[in-house]
Amino acid sequence: MDKDVSAGSGITTVAGRLALGITLLSFGLGHTAVIDGVSAADAVSIAQYVGGIGLFVAGLVALREGDGAGGTAFSVLGALWFTWAVSEGASGNEAGLFLLLFALVALSLTLAGGDRLGQGVYGLLFVSLVLLAIAVFAENDGLAKVGGWFAVAAGAVAWYAATAAPAHWPTAVPRRAAGRGVTATG
Numbered sequence: 002m003d004k005d006v007s008a009g010s011g012i013t014t015v016a017g018r019l020a021l022g023i024t025l026l027s028f029g030l031g032h033t034a035v036i037d038g039v040s041a042a043d044a045v046s047i048a049q050y051v052g053g054i055g056l057f058v059a060g061l062v063a064l065r066e067g068d069g070a071g072g073t074a075f076s077v078l079g080a081l082w083f084t085w086a087v088s089e090g091a092s093g094n095e096a097g098l099f100l101l102l103f104a105l106v107a108l109s110l111t112l113a114g115g116d117r118l119g120q121g122v123y124g125l126l127f128v129s130l131v132l133l134a135i136a137v138f139a140e141n142d143g144l145a146k147v148g149g150w151f152a153v154a155a156g157a158v159a160w161y162a163a164t165a166a167p168a169h170w171p172t173a174v175p176r177r178a179a180g181r182g183v184t185a186t187g
Contacts (some may be wrong), residue, residue: 012095013066017059017075018122018163022051024082025156032133032149041149055082074110074123081106097137104130117160118172119163125155 024047031041060076081103091099107127111120132148135141167174 013059013063014071015163018049018159020055023157023161024048024095025152028154029149029152033146036163045089048082049086055078070115093137098136100130122155122159125151
């Protein structure tokens with residue numbers, strides 16, 4: 002089986018990435034305020050049940066199946082989403098600190114390796130959480146909207162990663178050989 006197509010093809014990985022994608026899309030869209038009357042607070046139920054409980058269970062199942070990387074990522078992210086959802090009334094500094102700590106987890110997941118789509122999701126989540134933490138500390142709504150868009154992008158990549166393997170869509174960006182496409186003049 003082609004390594005690029007099989008990345009994330011396990012049912013647990015697909016379910017975990019779908020749960021993460023849905024959570025990130027709702028969380029991000031809530032922060033962007035692009036939909037009239039929808040705020041980040043509206044994402045709390047999705048974050049608690051789909052992102053929190055759903056991801057945590059997917060992580061435990063992945064660990065049981067021997068997928069240490071996916072199991073760790075999903076269970077830790079599930080615990081963090083659940084915590085965010087149940088502490089949604091936190092003070093500014095407390096919320097900002099939580100977002101920074103959550104960002105460190107996303108950075109660890111990005112640097113841990115894995116397939117490029119997974120790293121892309123976690124990298125975008127890291128940027129989103131850092132921007133949102135700074136926005137909370139600075140009380141800057143504009144920066145929170147930018148952080149929300151990064152979360153939306155992370156959610157879209159997570160959704161694509163979940164859908165790509167079963168749909169047999171490409172999961173890797175082709176690499177050019179060094180020096181290809183450059184012509185010598187003379």
